[in-house]
Amino acid sequence: MRVTVDQEMCVSAGQCSVLAAKVFDQREEDGVVVLLDEQPPSELDEIVREAAAICPVSAIGLTES
């Protein structure tokens, strides 16, 4: 799975980084999403999908391979 994030859109709700800390982090100065791993290992697929689903502004994009 390929992951993308939209930093313009992000509202720093921070749930993605709680759910999948190996894939998402938050920028120090404003909590905006930082993508750590754009092709996470498949065992993280489910939690990354959940992170994308609960993002309040759909700032996480997924491309299933």
Place this chain on the structure above:
Amino acid sequence: MGNSAVSADHSPTEADPVPYPMARATGCPFDPPPALTTPESQERMRKVRLWDGSSVWLVTKYSHVRMLFADKRVSHDTAHPSYPHESAGFKERAQQGKSFVNMDSPEHQRLRRMVTAPFASRRVESLRPQIQEMVDGLIDAMLAGPSPTDLVESFALPVPSLMICLLLGVPVEQQKFFQDTARIIISTDSPPDVVNSAQGALLDYLEGLTVEKMTRPGNDLLSDVAVKHVATGSITAREAAITARLLLVGGHETTANMIALGTLALLQNPEQLAVLRDTDDPVLISSAVEEMLRYLTIAHIAPRRFAMEDIEVDGVMIHAGDGLALSLDAANRSPEEFPDPQSLDLLRDARKHVAFGFGPHQCLGQPLARVELQVVYGTLYRRIPTLRLAIDPDLIDFKDEGIIYGVRSLPVTW
């Protein structure tokens, strides 16, 4: 009779929409008003009548609520004539000091990002030991003090109040002033002049504090805003005060009501209370917090928006200028998303709830609220396993009139 008035194309019935908000059913203080959770009401939008006689679309279905909160054609601009206010007092408040919550982006995004850093998950997580220490201290004091005691005053309100004061950098000695002002501001019963003077006094105070922090900054959020954004001219001290007021009020009544109302709900559901009392598993506690957030949905007055363009939702046309009331409590009782939605089940996965709202305005304090609640729910019942009500449950006074639901007081003993 009622159903026959609904036309086949699901257009709103012009025949006298029912008033909103509705009352909860007697004896069901944790459930949304019954009219919000019937299968029919969960399926389709309908028009309801507000305090000023205007009518808005009441949106109750989980998927519709999420979709409309996130839709860019939907506005939260409280200065716009189409915005459907919660009460005359709320309307007044919106004129007087509009915070970023009441704006659309890009302005909303610019101002919100000035204060999001300390609420980032990792930063909040680093506060956990401090929150734990504070919670333990308050429990120690409660156990050493008289019994029965009011859990709201002795525990539920001090926890978030102390934390938000520390985080913002406002003096803890002013807590009573903040707590009283927060109560007035969130009540839909407060008349415009009362809201005006309460909010004005708080804004004047916070503006003075902001100016002070420009020359003598501390290690806190208001100092950060003062130095980085006020001193550089990107916002005024008044605007900083408006943002600080938002965080201060938001940080007070929300978590406090989750703690007190949540404790009542758990005492009324002893088998659920036992789940928390008998565990120290952080994963289970964190999941239980999500279910408490879903079940209680204390933001029980549907947040308001309006449509800037025509929006079609499942065959229903919302016209440009139509007001919207997006019901979080109805959405969180969706039987499709949460099987057996009316029961409190701490073992279910409730993470996709919308208790913090959805879309660009979703609660920015949610990571802090979560850690506070995890510490509180994970500690209080383990440390006081004999905690019980010291009052007949029928005599408990609920805050039906506020935009945040809760109990006015909760006498407990152990």
